[in-house]
Amino acid sequence: MSNSIKIKASGSVANVSCGFDCLGYSLDSPADILEITKNNSSKINISMTGLGIENIPLIPKKNTAGKAIISLLSKLNINQGFNVKIEKGIPPGSGIGSSASSAVGAVYGVNQLLDNPLTSRELLVHSMAGEAVASGGFHADNVAPSLLGGMILIRSYKPLDIIQIPIPEKLWSTVILPNYTINTKDARKMLPDQVALKSAVNQTGNLAGFILGFVNSDFNLISRSMKDLFAEPVRQTLIPGFKRIKNSALENGAIGCGISGSGPSIFAFSNEKEIANKIGIGMKNAFSKEGLSSKVYISKINQNEPRILD
Amino acid sequence: MSNSIKIKASGSVANVSCGFDCLGYSLDSPADILEITKNNSSKINISMTGLGIENIPLIPKKNTAGKAIISLLSKLNINQGFNVKIEKGIPPGSGIGSSASSAVGAVYGVNQLLDNPLTSRELLVHSMAGEAVASGGFHADNVAPSLLGGMILIRSYKPLDIIQIPIPEKLWSTVILPNYTINTKDARKMLPDQVALKSAVNQTGNLAGFILGFVNSDFNLISRSMKDLFAEPVRQTLIPGFKRIKNSALENGAIGCGISGSGPSIFAFSNEKEIANKIGIGMKNAFSKEGLSSKVYISKINQNEPRILD
Numbered sequence: 001m002s003n004s005i006k007i008k009a010s011g012s013v014a015n016v017s018c019g020f021d022c023l024g025y026s027l028d029s030p031a032d033i034l035e036i037t038k039n040n041s042s043k044i045n046i047s048m049t050g051l052g053i054e055n056i057p058l059i060p061k062k063n064t065a066g067k068a069i070i071s072l073l074s075k076l077n078i079n080q081g082f083n084v085k086i087e088k089g090i091p092p093g094s095g096i097g098s099s100a101s102s103a104v105g106a107v108y109g110v111n112q113l114l115d116n117p118l119t120s121r122e123l124l125v126h127s128m129a130g131e132a133v134a135s136g137g138f139h140a141d142n143v144a145p146s147l148l149g150g151m152i153l154i155r156s157y158k159p160l161d162i163i164q165i166p167i168p169e170k171l172w173s174t175v176i177l178p179n180y181t182i183n184t185k186d187a188r189k190m191l192p193d194q195v196a197l198k199s200a201v202n203q204t205g206n207l208a209g210f211i212l213g214f215v216n217s218d219f220n221l222i223s224r225s226m227k228d229l230f231a232e233p234v235r236q237t238l239i240p241g242f243k244r245i246k247n248s249a250l251e252n253g254a255i256g257c258g259i260s261g262s263g264p265s266i267f268a269f270s271n272e273k274e275i276a277n278k279i280g281i282g283m284k285n286a287f288s289k290e291g292l293s294s295k296v297y298i299s300k301i302n303q304n305e306p307r308i309l310d
Numbered sequence: 311m312s313n314s315i316k317i318k319a320s321g322s323v324a325n326v327s328c329g330f331d332c333l334g335y336s337l338d339s340p341a342d343i344l345e346i347t348k349n350n351s352s353k354i355n356i357s358m359t360g361l362g363i364e365n366i367p368l369i370p371k372k373n374t375a376g377k378a379i380i381s382l383l384s385k386l387n388i389n390q391g392f393n394v395k396i397e398k399g400i401p402p403g404s405g406i407g408s409s410a411s412s413a414v415g416a417v418y419g420v421n422q423l424l425d426n427p428l429t430s431r432e433l434l435v436h437s438m439a440g441e442a443v444a445s446g447g448f449h450a451d452n453v454a455p456s457l458l459g460g461m462i463l464i465r466s467y468k469p470l471d472i473i474q475i476p477i478p479e480k481l482w483s484t485v486i487l488p489n490y491t492i493n494t495k496d497a498r499k500m501l502p503d504q505v506a507l508k509s510a511v512n513q514t515g516n517l518a519g520f521i522l523g524f525v526n527s528d529f530n531l532i533s534r535s536m537k538d539l540f541a542e543p544v545r546q547t548l549i550p551g552f553k554r555i556k557n558s559a560l561e562n563g564a565i566g567c568g569i570s571g572s573g574p575s576i577f578a579f580s581n582e583k584e585i586a587n588k589i590g591i592g593m594k595n596a597f598s599k600e601g602l603s604s605k606v607y608i609s610k611i612n613q614n615e616p617r618i619l620d
Binding site: 018019020021022023153154155156161163165191192193194195196197199200201202203204205206207208209210211212215221224225230 | 328329330331332333463464465466471473475501502503504505506507509510511512513514515516517518519520521522525531534535540
């Protein structure tokens with residue numbers, strides 16, 4: 001058994017339009033890289049490099065990766081210590097699952113170093129415990145896709161019920177990350193406690209249509225279904241130029257477009273790589289007009305678990 | 311071309327649990343039988359026999375069948391009159407699409423007699439116009455399954471977007487109709503204008519799970535998903551002994567159970583005919599204890615359009 005492992009844990013898009021708070025999918029990039037090594041103590045030592053690390057606590061129980069490992073080791077009743085070097089490729093507050101990736105990479109790597117006592121699905125609750133340090137609540141819509149890959153439905157939290165959705169072969173994802181930060185907790189506070197029954201029914205119908213569209217690779221149905229009546233109407237005000245950026249994506253051929261997580265990232269689906277690229281260029285230009293630089297990530301939906309690097 | 315036709319238009323179950331206001335399915339029975347004959351005038355003459363006809367108006371524009379035909383003929387700009395004899399097999403106020411069946415049978419039959427100028431899907435809006443006379447609003451969740459067969463998702467009304475859902479081969483439906491009447495309009499008034507965002511998210515997750523369960527013939531997932539957080543909590547008080555009846559269905563092996571339409575009918579799903587029968591007997595006994603006689607209808611989901619009888 002090795003004493004050291006290097007893990008790539010991908011970012012993810014949660015609140016996938018009509019799937020607010022119950023759908024998320026995994027990206028190829030950006031990702032966090034975690035190098036985890038057993039040490040000779042029972043201590044967890046965290047160190048970080050990379051993007052947006054200034055405000056991330058290194059105290060293990062306040063760090064998403066640290067807390068996730070603590071949760072896992074407590075479950076396994078194991079006293080082993082680990083050194084965890086995190087290279088943040090996903091800046092916090094970006095809306096593409098930064099804290100989830102660190103938590104997922106940490107438990108995935110530690111589980112490997114312990115010779116896989118738990119299945120990936122069993123690691124989910126520990127990743128969630130880690131991510132909760134940053135998000136302030138137990139959420140699975142970033143953690144589950146980052147850990148399991150693919151497009152994930154969280155049907156229920158009590159009990160936790162996670163279902164993988166078939167993915168159309170030709171589906172491409174474009175994600176744009178502007179140089180701008182939104183606090184997840186603040187974005188959550190904006191949400192209404194109540195919604196109109198009519199909107200709620202529409203949203204259920206749209207998510208059902210979205211699922212059937214994915215199952216049948218029916219891009220037109222996916223497109224018709226991609227409307228979020230819960231979060232987008234209030235949260236779009238947090239993102240400079242959101243409407244113009246979304247319109248540019250749709251004009252460039254996007255099947256649908258929405259806020260990734262609680263923003264400021266924005267995702268769009270398309271059915272060709274060329275269109276995915278065109279959408280990215282268009283959104284980048286639109287953000288430029290708002291005075292914001294941005295990064296674009298284009299890939300198919302990542303259907304893999306975290307990758308073990310050499 | 312014949313001058314006369316006889317149509318069997320099936321009842322249907324709307325508000326299928328987590329699919330409140332957006333899912334409905336077609337039954338084999340009960341059904342309305344409509345005998346439609348061209349006459350030598352431009353008038354529509356309605357006559358009725360059968361169950362619960364006392365309060366159904368015969369004036370065409372106030373009758374669901376009559377109004378549906380008026381809507382269709384107006385669209386086609388045709389002045390032909392028809393005699394419509396309706397044998398009501400589905401009593402009004404039963405919650406299994408009584409008014410929808412009459413409206414559907416009427417336009418389906420008239421369209422046949424006119425040599426099918428419209429497709430079945432095109433008949434939908436005219437059936438809806440007919441059903442609106444009784445229900446007080448434009449709904450498709452009884453009309454669409456009765457007209458097209460199967461399990462139907464109404465993704466949206468504006469524009470109307472209707473999608474057929476694959477049906478697990480082994481799925482059986484048990485419907486019980488007690489001798490008790492609920493007014494659809496009153497049941498609609500009971501509904502809250504607003505629902506908690508949390509409940510709305512749960513309902514979207516459950517409907518998504520329900521759809522995936524149907525697609526994958528995953529009865530366990532269907533079962534876990536069959537919870538209605540919108541209507542059942544308030545409407546169950548309208549049905550004497552609802553909780554006991556639902557519990558008896560679940561104890562007898564039902565995958566799920568809920569109010570059919572706005573009640574008082576109750577539907578349950580199971581994965582064997584024998585279990586479907588057992589569920590029916592159990593629910594019938596439970597209604598007896600409430601002092602109510604009842605009828606039980608057992609079938610697979612009816613995947614056919616209205617039937618033309620000899």
